[in-house]
Amino acid sequence: MSADTHIAEGNDPVYVTDALIAEDIDAYLEKHQHKTMLRFITCGSVDDGKSTLIGRLLYDSKMIFEDQLASLENDSKSVGTQGGEIDFALLVDGLAAEREQGITIDVAYRFFATDKRKFIVADTPGHEQYTRNMVTGASTADLAVILIDARQGVLTQTRRHSYLVNLLGIRNVVLAVNKMDLVDYSAERFYEIVSDYSHFAKQIGMDSFLPIPISGLKGDNIVEKSPHMPWYQGPTLLGHLEEAPLSDTAMQDYAFRMPVQWVNRPNLDFRGFTGQIGAGSVRPGDPIRVLPSGKTTRVKSIVTHDGNLDLAVAGQSITLTFEDEIDCSRGDVIVQADEPCEVADQFEATLVWMTDAEMLPGRPYLLKLGTQTVTATVTEPKYEVNVNTLEHLASKTLGLNAIGVVNISTDRSIPFESYATNPDLGGFILIDRMTNATVAAGMIHFALRRSQNVHWQAVDVDRDAHAAQKNQKARVVWFTGLSGSGKSTIANIVEKKLHALGKHTFLLDGDNVRHGLNRDLGFTDADRVENIRRVGEVARLMTDAGLIVLTAFISPFRSERQMVRDLMENGDFVEVYVNTPLDVAEERDVKGLYRKARSGQLKNFTGIDSPYEEPEHAEVVVNTVELSPEEAAEKVLEYILR
Template sequence: MSHSYDLIADDVEAYLNTHEHRGAKHFVICGSDGDGKSTLISRLLFENPLEAIEADSKKYGTQGGEVDFAQVAGLTAEGEQGVTVDVVAYRFFSTEKRKFIVAVTPGHEQYTRNMVTGASTADAAILMVDARHGILTQTRRHSFLMSLMGMRHVVVAINKMDLVDYSKARFDQVVEEYRAFAKQLGLENITFIPMSALKGDNVIEHSAKMPWYHGTTLLGYLEIVELDADHLQRSPFRMPVQGVNRPNLDFPGFTGMVASGVVRPGDKIRVQPTGNTSVVSRIYTLDGDLEEAVAGQSITLVLEDEIDISRGGVISGVDQPAHTADQFETTLVWMHEAPLLPGRPYLMKLGTQTVSATVTDIKYQVNVNSLEHLAAKKLPLNGIGVCNLSLNRAVAFDAYKDNRDTGGFILIDRMTNNTVGAGMLHFALRRSQNIHMQHVDIDKQARALAKAQKPAVLWFTGLSGAGKSTIANLVEKKLFTHGQHTYLLDGDNVRHGLNRDLGFTDADRVENVRRVAETAKLMVDAGLIVMSAFISPFRSERQLARELLEEGEFIEIFVDAPLDVVEARDPKGLYKKARRGELKNFTGIDSAYEAPEAPDVHLKTSEMDAEEAADAVIDALRERGMIS
């Protein structure tokens, strides 16, 4: 074998380019800490590891007088020998038959997200099991994740057989135990291999110490198992569009990587979500035109017709096009310290499509140890839940089980641009296909014209006691005096009706603001100037409210008063209750308030009275040409 063990993942592409004559195999190694993941990868990285390393064994450490392969591979945390580092470590090596990219994942529950990352592009999974201990909690957890990720090939490597005297009875016992659990998950294509990564038994060559085992070695299995790329070529054609390549009018080209299937000149195609159709006239690459393109190839499709296609569209075969929808059932793995809260807006990246997304409902959270379904109002870090997801527009998709590229997505925090979740689409919700916008003849512009005003939302935000409701009430009176058509949505009043079912947890506050924002949008559509006076503590929800409206229709007004000032005012006695522990989740005390970073109007109410603050708002509206 030829070998490389450079950790830098960016080198993988260059490595692959030097071995294009052999099929690429991506696999993930997972299991509990101490099951032998690091030792196994070291065995695979070195053709003759003992000869290469024993001479310098002091450098790498020992296990009972033998070379510590885990340290050789560089996969143990400094100062914590035997514990795999808490990242996904990538290694690669090659044989005469195939090249391999290996993702080694940590075993602890808190690194579930790393397991998902490593498995997301893998063709197969190697699940390490210590023969002495059998099926552990982490074994079950990783098995559930493999089933969740749609892993088509699983090897259960029953390791450390040397420590159970290479017992066939013990091997059979572990196999039986694992099969019983895997049946619950629907994992079927499982290969069991007894081995010793430390001694080398059944890793690269068959072991003479287990004559009762007649199956393949681990490396032998990896060299012959079907690649996902081979499977994808038999699937319907999909190419997410990455960009438009149009140097002239005779070259309407659309670039992207073929996600699945095969395409040839003359094939009829359909573009989703628009539904436009055309015929492929050329398949262009920098190396020349192709007679066909298959999954994994980056190409430019030149079409016969002038049709509207942009980045994010999906080109499919006309007979088996992708589906389109804007609401889904999904399984979501949460990957951020701050929990997932239903109603909070995120960005969703699905292939080359990026849209606004909101989790509308968490149906249940999965206990990955027992597979029990648990009621949940939020998902914590590494939590896995089945959720309903709503998008701001329809996207092209396939179920994840049918196509990872067009069925797998990530969620991105809109404020920080961090990836916070990864998910798998199950199916479109029926209501996404049955509910359509109804055309009306009288629109927002006509309603606003009849009222002779520009509709807008004046969004007052700030701590309790800062003066939001008082100032909003004064502003409405002044606008009403000037003949404007207005409505005031006040936080306390709305909780007596529309939001009376909501409490004051973070999740409830998110939903509270979402409902008010949608109500305010309807009122703006009616041509009104709407005052909204809510604490609305989170920037992300205020941003959601802004994005529901057109440019210039949302005015964020920060009613700014320091905590000591509002506590001294305490008109409702709420701060005293919160300080005594009688009122939980109170903003400013035991729940955070995220102040606006660049409000449209900034009112420092510790330096002005309510009348002055209201006049400042009216002046700001005049400057914007909203009132005369």
């Protein structure tokens, strides 16, 4: 460490030389390691000054090294956007694309500290296109600083971000009216903006917020009181940040909750359950319950790297050992025995859609809540929220940055709490099963009552008994391919051959089911997903009756074919890819559909203006250019009977 290096000590730089390092550095680290940590975000519309504000906080709290300061001064001169003054936004806008466009497109995290507290600040994007990044930054924040350009007032993105901040449960909100220097530090303008925002805040249920007039560029009311605004008597921004309550502290008053992250088994003599306490506190001897199983026991010990504890509270990462040997694994939640959380498999929730591809009702996604990961499907939205007017709009799907209220069904019951009560057990993300991309963030409201009232009924004559009576193995043979590939023709031949062998079968054909079961569905992507979901459920019921079910559907999406596969027992789903090139299928065009699609008379036609996703791991592939329908059927039959 060179002699000109300094460490921030409050608002005064402390210069460190080699001679002082040994005696001072340990004392410095000891002083700072026990400080509380506040996580906060800055958000608002484009060019409201978020990056400049954070740069100013870093600068004024002396968290910039000499070489960084020199580089900042040089960059400010070369960029030249602030009339020769230091451009503090350059400390945060680290991406080249951001500097070129003049906007923040990623979530930039920065660390700084004062004598009283340490801080992690997330500079979140203001542009509507990057709302999903703002949600990411806000998901772990204790406090939100919502910036407003004093010249512009309350804008659409101000409303959108405020709605999301409130939705995400951030109750400590600062309304920072920035660029007051550009409106001559007008008190009238400040109170006009505060009045406008108060009206909107009341509409969205935001109980309170702290308005502060600031200038990020000039430093007014950031660290020191501004001499230009004597009419403002409230705290400075940094002063409020140093005193704001932490979310972990608030959660200590709730009943004990700890999602299990992993089972700690270093040897045969020790078995503990590790995780971070999400709410409440725990002591050795406390009665606890493991959900969803409901098994009960008592805490034997609280183990940490630094030794056993007599008390652990929200925010701490610990390992619990139990007095009894009971099942507990990753994804389970350990709770206070006499005050457990709910367990259900159907919920109402708010979704923030975060990807360009629309939400498709009925499509299976992965739902990750805490340490649990389950398969979930979303019904069509109850309504979508217009963040400008707060109207509830009818909608069949959700697009990028849309916010809607939906019902969600999971493949098994999971422990949860409403997001308003406990964000750790009420907040979740949805993940695309094919790409592993996060597509949505969600907040659970409550369990649907019907999930408490609907249970599986045990039956004595089960699936295996039905199949044994027919002397066969029940399974689904799923033919997929383009229109005109020959799916129905081949499936029909296979069924005739199975029938001749004395097998009990049923053929579900794509066209036939649209005359009855699915007559209400069209050919949009969302309707195609629902079409396959219904057929999959019917096929599963037929296999429960012991039948060999053959289906002939285009079924263009891998996700839906995988959904049906997941409904079946392992090995009972046989995917048959009828591989026919598009030009060959179009040449056949026995129904004239391709001709209509090419002329624009038929919309959303697979292969023309709607995609077909080829199977990647089909059990049987038949190429109808190389094989006749009879030969293709023989190949399928050979696999089924093998």
